[in-house]
Amino acid sequence: MEPLLVATVTLITLTALPYLGFLGLYAWIRPTGSPAAKAPQEPSVSVVLPTYNEASIVAGKLEGIDAWDYPAENLEIVVVDSSEDATPDIVREYFEDRDSPTLELIEEEERRGLAPALNDAYAAASNDVVVKTDCDSEVAPDALREAVANLADDDVAAVTGRNAEVLGGSDVETGYRDIQARVQTLESHLDSTLIFHGPFSAFETDAIVPIDPDSLADDTELALRIRRNGGRALFDPAIRYKEAAHSAFRKRRTQKDRRGLGLIRLLIQHRDMVGAYGRYGRVVLPFNWWFMIVSPWLLATTLVLGTVAAVLTLGLTGLVLPLAVLAFVLAGTRDALGPFQPLYALFDTQISLFRASIELVRGDYDNTWEVDTDLREAYE
Ligand code: GDP
Ligand code: MN
DSSP states (O other), X not given: OHXXXXXXXXXXXXXXXXXXXXXXXXXXXXXXXXXXXXXXXXOOEEEEEEESSOTTTHHHHHHHHHTSSSOGGGEEXXXXXXXXXXXXXXXXXXXXXXXXXXXXXXXXXXXXXHHHHHHHHHHHOOSSEEEEOOSSOEEOTTHHHHHHHHHTSTTEEEEEEEEEEEETOOHHHHHHHHHHHHHHHHHHHHSOOSOOOTTOEEEEGGGOOOOOXXXXXXXXXXXXXXXXXXXXXXXXXXXXXXXXXXXXXXHHHHHHHHHHHHHHHHHHHTXXXXXXXXXXXXXXXXXXXXXXXXXXXXXXXXHHHHHHHHHHHHGGGGGHHHHHHHHXXXXXXXXXXXXXXXXXXXXXHHHHHHHHHHHHHHTOOOSXXXXXXXXXXGGO
């Protein structure tokens, strides 16, 4: 049992080391805001809105875009729709007696998944900048101004924003988003960030390239490809949006596992970028490899090994370890951990990434997922 105990402690230390390194880097750099040389500008913008059966919320979404602090004459809305419900009719009706913004409605014959739909929408976008926004999200009125100010920096070709308020009141998601915002701010100051968020991602139209039609991490993939081609891809916390999320363990898994799987697959597909492409390939990608691919397995192994070691040393009393983890999860999903809630949020993400890597190996995924109607209620 001695060796088992040593192995457990070694594993915990090993798992934690890169995180401590990143924490040290954060303390050293103390990054705040966007690293871009921001400057006000008003380029023409195409707002890409993908929709699949969003009849209950799409009108509200369009009203939200109308409330953006931006000249409507400079805006075009590109809706790419694959619905079986009344979504396209509602969209057409909304624009019937409006001169601006203008509407470009792409109606798909059948649902092929989000990535191919986005590829078509980006090809149809005719303005200087493209903003992609999910139907189930609320974007702050000044977000677009903040975004184009980032793109005024010649080095910057893509920018995403922060989930400033989690609708539905999930503390699990809030805790995770706060940590993620810090990580992404640091990544941006080092070079570029990896993850781009569905509710708001902006790209220079010239920089857009097609993404893998099977992609389950569409916004992140586009940003990564743009970084590959030399443009910086940044996270700016001044770009704010709201998105709904669950706290309940099971409800969280569906969406988080799929998103995790998309990210893991993307990292593996673009593994050649590790070690190249400046600090993006030398620091940002390796850190994300650790967080998304390596550390979930190390944690799982540690848990099993630790339990075996504890039971061998302490007998049945050793079962307190797995029971403690279970209690941690139960309290965490109930948003009842107080100051430790963010720690649970990280653990929750590791669970999804672990499950996602298994689903990926088993080939157990599909790019036409069931849109979460529970979450849509927050926008109705
Ligand atoms: P999640 O936030 O990752 O759970 O993804 P959602 O289910 O909320 O989808 C994100 C956005 O893409 C929403 O605006 C959906 O309506 C839209 N969407 C999802 N699947 C498709 C699709 O197959 N085709 C099109 N055109 N849009 C889709
Ligand atoms: Mn969504």
